[in-house]
Amino acid sequence: MTSLLEVNGLTTHFTTRDGIVKAVDGVSFRLDSGKTLAVVGESGSGKSVTALSIMRLVQEPQGKTVAGEVLFKGTDVLKMNEREVRDLRGDRVAMIFQDPMTSLNPVFKVGRQIGESLMLHKGMSRKQSFERAVELLDMVGIPHPRERAGDYPHQFSGGMRQRAMIAMALACDPDILIADEPTTALDVTIQAQILELMMEIQERTGTAIIMITHDLGVVADMADDVMVMYAGKQVEYGSADEVFYRPRHPYTWGLLDSLPRHDIDEKGALQPITGQPPSLIDVPSGCSFHPRCRYAQPVCSAEVPPLAEVSDRHCAACLFAADPEFVRGAPLPVAAGEGGAR
Secondary structure (H helix, E strand, O other): OOOOEEEEEEEEEEEEOOEEEEEEEEEEEEEOOOOEEEEEOOOOOOHHHHHHHHOOOOOOOOEEEEEEEEEEOOEEHHHOOHHHHHHHEOOOEEEEOOOHHHHOOOOOOHHHHHHHHHHHHHOOOHHHHHHHHHHHHHHOOOOOHHHHOOOOHHHOOHHHHHHHHHHHHHOOOOOEEEEEOOOOOOOHHHHHHHHHHHHHHHHHHOOEEEEEEOOHHHHOOOOOEEEEEEOOEEEEEEEHHHHHHOOOOHHHHHHHHOOOOOOOOOOOOOOOOOOOOOOOOOOOOOOOOHHHOOOOOHHHHOOOOOOEEEEOOEEEOOOOOOOOOOOOOOOOOHHHHHOOOO
């Protein structure tokens, strides 16, 4: 059966004075209707560029998708003409951008901005689109939606602006909703409300969701599948249960160990990943994570690990992922200081 969205070998580069930035390097995944895929990784790992590439929003000529395919219901988005892409965006595939304050136009009222896509894609009149905007604001939990539809973005709080962005994205009942860090800069209570809202909307409409975040904890309860990215590549991909409870890549272990825990002693609870993400212009040889990996062996700097299948619906790009003795939290040998892991 054909997936709603199938991405194969997606590769996007940016040309700069210093060299070629390999922002996305050979990413592949599938997404079915009513399912949620979480794309996780540190800042600069290629998550947002992956989303922009799917939407054909990478600015050329500096940026360009140089390889791969993005199949939406079997049709390659990368081969569509401009008119076909415009018809797709906002209608069948919609995106909630990372910063709602800069994504909303400050000189237009919120109701008008939500209704714009309805006039463009659904042929509604201005009055019809406004009434639908009021319904959408009510659906996402904005109090007094008719009055608030006549307000400007600066009159909304951060959480309300994020809800307005969700309403805008859902206006045309899209098949896929891409949420790029939708809870960034929101307090914990509002984060929970936004995530709960997205799950309620998905249950009601059957929309598939791609949730982009740097925090595995944010998506623990809502993701069906998880893709972990590092330095433009996917380093682990599988069902949420597999990735959360049986992770097989040291980078995923690091992300999980960096989460605050309430079930263990506070002393030494957090174990941050040492070092910094690499430059995407000069990615380390071999496994790109090896300079920061506490389990790295000499072979890791020489050999690029393939995305190998660990079990059904679970794969990891680590040379030792299939080794049953290579376990998260295992003690390091005496030779670890010399770069040996086991």
